[in-house]
Structures are given as structure tokens and as C-alpha cells.
Amino acid sequence: MAPFTLLLVLVLASPVRPxxxxxxxxxxxxxxxxAARVAxxxxxxxxxxxxxxxxxxxxxxxASGGRLDLVRMLLDAGADADARQRERGTALDVxxxxxxxxxxxxxxxxGARGSGKSLGDTVCVKRWAGSGFCAQxxxxxxxxxxxxxxxxxGCGAGCAPDPECSAARPVGGTxxxxxxxxxxVVVPSWCLTQTAxxxxx
Numbered sequence: 001m002a003p004f005t006l007l008l009v010l011v012l013a014s015p016v017r018p019x020x021x022x023x024x025x026x027x028x029x030x031x032x033x034x035a036a037r038v039a040x041x042x043x044x045x046x047x048x049x050x051x052x053x054x055x056x057x058x059x060x061x062x063a064s065g066g067r068l069d070l071v072r073m074l075l076d077a078g079a080d081a082d083a084r085q086r087e088r089g090t091a092l093d094v095x096x097x098x099x100x101x102x103x104x105x106x107x108x109x110x111g112a113r114g115s116g117k118s119l120g121d122t123v124c125v126k127r128w129a130g131s132g133f134c135a136q137x138x139x140x141x142x143x144x145x146x147x148x149x150x151x152x153x154g155c156g157a158g159c160a161p162d163p164e165c166s167a168a169r170p171v172g173g174t175x176x177x178x179x180x181x182x183x184x185v186v187v188p189s190w191c192l193t194q195t196a197x198x199x200x201x
Contacts, residue, residue: 026047055085063091125147132152155172
């Protein structure tokens with residue numbers, strides 16, 4: 001029998017890899033919130049970092065369901081705290097959007113950094129022809145970011161108010177209500193033009 005034919009026969013005769021089935025079961029169990037099944041699958045060797053086509057992991061599913069117990073179990077088993085799901089970001093992003101500080105704290109304790117727009121990260125809002133401000137994320141709820149402005153960039157003399165991206169306040173300038181270093185402003189996520197920005201020295 002020719003080497004290629006023998007290889008083809010072996011591939012076709014091979015059953016579905018049991019580990020792949022276990023990995024899918026782990027993702028499904030985490031999605032359902034089935035702690036006993038998740039624990040059993042981890043013990044039997046399921047890959048805690050297995051992903052779906054969209055990048056979802058068991059940890060992401062557990063965080064999406066708000067299951068602190070499952071998140072802890074998966075992290076203790078070696079789950080990647082910063083694995084990224086294509087559309088919704090990381091488990092830390094999910095926890096922060098839901099206002100789950102307990103989940104977020106646990107993920108951070110295991111090294112999670114999120115997608116660059118998590119609490120404590122520096123982001124920029126430059127919707128004025130490349131000018132605007134950079135700020136630290138103080139809080140985050142759903143699509144709203146509570147920011148503390150760190151610095152202006154290009155709006156020292158003042159940039160026009162924007163209904164969403166500066167909460168209808170001018171950016172820079174001399175007005176009493178202007179957005180400037182030290183003030184807080186709440187903006188929707190689509191106003192963030194840069195994330196994971198290096199903080200000022």
C-alpha cells in the first residue's frame with residue numbers, strides 16, 4: 001500500500017479525538033453554569049483554554065454568566081485570564097460591563113489586563129480632528145465609561161462641545177465647565193479612539 005493511501009486510511013479510521021469532545025462539553029457546561037460537570041471535566045483533562053470559532057472559552061462563558069465559583073475553578077486550573085472573544089472582549093471586560101467588581105477583582109488577581117479599556121487603563125477620546133483628551137477609566141457600566149481626564153491633546157485653546165464625547169462640554173479653553181485635566185466625564189464606548197494608551201510619566 002502506498003504511503004499516502006495508508007495515511008488516508010489511518011486518518012479516516014481514527015475516531016473523533018475524545019479530548020476535543022471533552023473540550024466542547026466543558027464550554028457547554030460553563031455556559032450552563034454546571035459546576036459539578038465543569039469540575040469533572042477539568043479532572044478528566046479537558047482543555048480549560050479550548051476556544052470556539054469566535055474565541056469564546058469556558059472562562060469567558062463562566063464570567064458571562066456571572067459565576068464567580070466557576071471563574072475561580074477555571075483560573076485555578078490554568079485558564080488564560082486574558083483570552084479574548086472576538087466580539088465581546090475578555091472575561092474582565094464582561095465582568096466590568098456588568099458591574100461585577102468581585103469577578104473583576106478575581107480576574108485581575110490572576111493577571112487579567114483586559115482589552116486596554118478596563119478600570120485603571122488609559123484611553124483617549126480624540127474626536128476633534130485628532131485632538132481631544134486622554135483619561136483614566138474610573139468605572140464602566142455597559143457601554144458607558146466614567147473617565148478622569150489626565151491631559152488634553154491639541155485642545156488647549158478649546159475644542160467645541162460634543163453631545164456624547166465630551167458630555168456637551170467644551171474641551172479645553174477657559175470655560176468653567178470645560179473638560180480639562182482632573183475633571184470627570186462620562187462617555188459612550190464609541191467615543192474611545194485609542195485604548196491601552198501608555199499612562200503619562
